[in-house]
Amino acid sequence: DAGVIQSPRHEVTEMGQEVTLRCKPISGHNSLFWYRQTMMRGLELLIYFNNNVPIDDSGMPEDRFSAKMPNASFSTLKIQPSEPRDSAVYFCASTMITSGGSSPVITGELFFGEGSRLTVL
Amino acid sequence: EDQVTQSPEALRLQEGESSSLNCSYTVSGLRGLFWYRQDPGKGPEFLFTLYSAGEEKEKERLKATLTKKESFLHITAPKPEDSATYLCAVQARNNRGSTLGRLYFGRGTQLTVWP
Numbered sequence: 001d002a003g004v005i006q007s008p009r010h011e012v013t014e015m016g017q018e019v020t021l022r023c024k025p026i027s028g029h030n031s032l033f034w035y036r037q038t039m040m041r042g043l044e045l046l047i048y049f050n051n052n053v054p055i056d057d058s059g060m061p062e063d064r065f066s067a068k069m070p071n072a073s074f075s076t077l078k079i080q081p082s083e084p085r086d087s088a089v090y091f092c093a094s095t096m097i098t099s100g101g102s103s104p105v106i107t108g109e110l111f112f113g114e115g116s117r118l119t120v121l
Numbered sequence: 122e123d124q125v126t127q128s129p130e131a132l133r134l135q136e137g138e139s140s141s142l143n144c145s146y147t148v149s150g151l152r153g154l155f156w157y158r159q160d161p162g163k164g165p166e167f168l169f170t171l172y173s174a175g176e177e178k179e180k181e182r183l184k185a186t187l188t189k190k191e192s193f194l195h196i197t198a199p200k201p202e203d204s205a206t207y208l209c210a211v212q213a214r215n216n217r218g219s220t221l222g223r224l225y226f227g228r229g230t231q232l233t234v235w236p
Contacts, residue, residue, distance in 0.1 A: 004164075033223075043165070043208065043226040056223055091164050109155065110224065112164030 002026070004113035006092050012119045018080040021116045024073055025094030033110060034067055034077050035091040043091070049075065050097055061086075082120045089115045124148075127209050127227035134234050137198045142230045144209030145191040154192050155224065156185050157208040165208055168194075199234045206231045 005024040013019055025032045033048040047057040049069045060067070064083070069075040079086055093110040124147045134140055146154070153172050157165035169178040171187040178185045182203065184195045194207055210224040 035226075042228040043210075045223050045225075048223060093164070109157075109167030109170065110165070112166070114162070114164050 004092055004094055004111050006090075006113035006116050008116055009114065010117045010119075012121065013082055014121050015083055016081045017120075018078065019082045019086075019118060019120075021077040021090050021092075021118070023075045023077070023092030023113060025075070025092070026111055027073065029094035029096050029111070030072075031095050031097045032069060032075050033093040033095075034075070035093065035112075036088045037091060037115070038088045046077070046090075079118075082118075084120045087118055087120050089117050091115045125209055125211055125225050125227040127207075127230050129230060130228070131231045132233070134196075134199055134232070136200055136234055136236050139195070139197045139199070141196070142194040142207055142232070143191060144194070144227055146209075146211045146225075147190075148211050148213035148225065150213055152212040154187055155210045155212070156183075156192070156194055157210065159206045159208055159229065168207075196232070199232075201234050201236055204232055204234045 004026055007022045011019060031048060031050045034046040035043050036046055037043045044059055046059045047067045048055055052069045052072060065079055067077045077090060091112050093112045095110045126145050128143045153170055155170050156168040158168055159165040169185040171178060171185055171192060174187055174189045176187050182197050182199060186193045192209060196203060206229040208229045209227040212224050
């Protein structure tokens with residue numbers, strides 16, 4: 001089975017340009033996560049979806065960032081306009097979340113893609 | 122605020138020299154603690170899940186343990202191929218009692234094993 005697929009792997013753009021990152025989760029997974037990784041801050045959760053619905057977007061830095069999941073097999077993370085401080089590696093991950101008492105439990109693990117390295121000049 | 126702290130930030134070991142990595146957490150209502158391995162240029166790869174204090178999991182030269190405040194990743198007789206960054210993450214029940222699927226990641230320990 002193919003893993004989580006992200007594109008592009010590398011993106012170099014100029015400040016002010018729109019950037020769109022794409023993710024195809026593993027078939028059958030019901031939850032998708034967007035993370036950002038930098039040397040300074042490590043891995044930060046930006047947003048996650050459960051059954052295509054955004055559940056927690058408290059990590060989205062500001063209005064310049066938006067994410068969509070139009071169906072179970074595709075998600076996008078858009079930055080418009082981009083700024084140099086957005087330079088980072090953006091990871092998409094998917095998994096299966098099941099209901100467990102008062103809060104869902106992540107069963108198994110998160111499966112991460114190989115990331116999209118974004119450089120904003 | 123919930124926090125996950127990993128130590129040391131970097132660790133260099135000679136092949137065969139056993140050691141331990143630490144992950145301490147201050148989240149309330151722990152739902153699970155996860156260890157991941159990340160190779161350069163790759164996404165994190167899952168290693169273990171621990172759910173309750175006293176639990177242990179093993180995989181080849183790695184053993185993860187959990188207490189009420191911290192987890193250890195023990196590496197026995199490491200080999201150069203064990204070189205990677207090891208990340209710890211916790212899933213917590215938030216203080217509003219609402220559903221929460223997010224994981225809080227530590228900054229990681231960069232392990233280098235030299236021959």
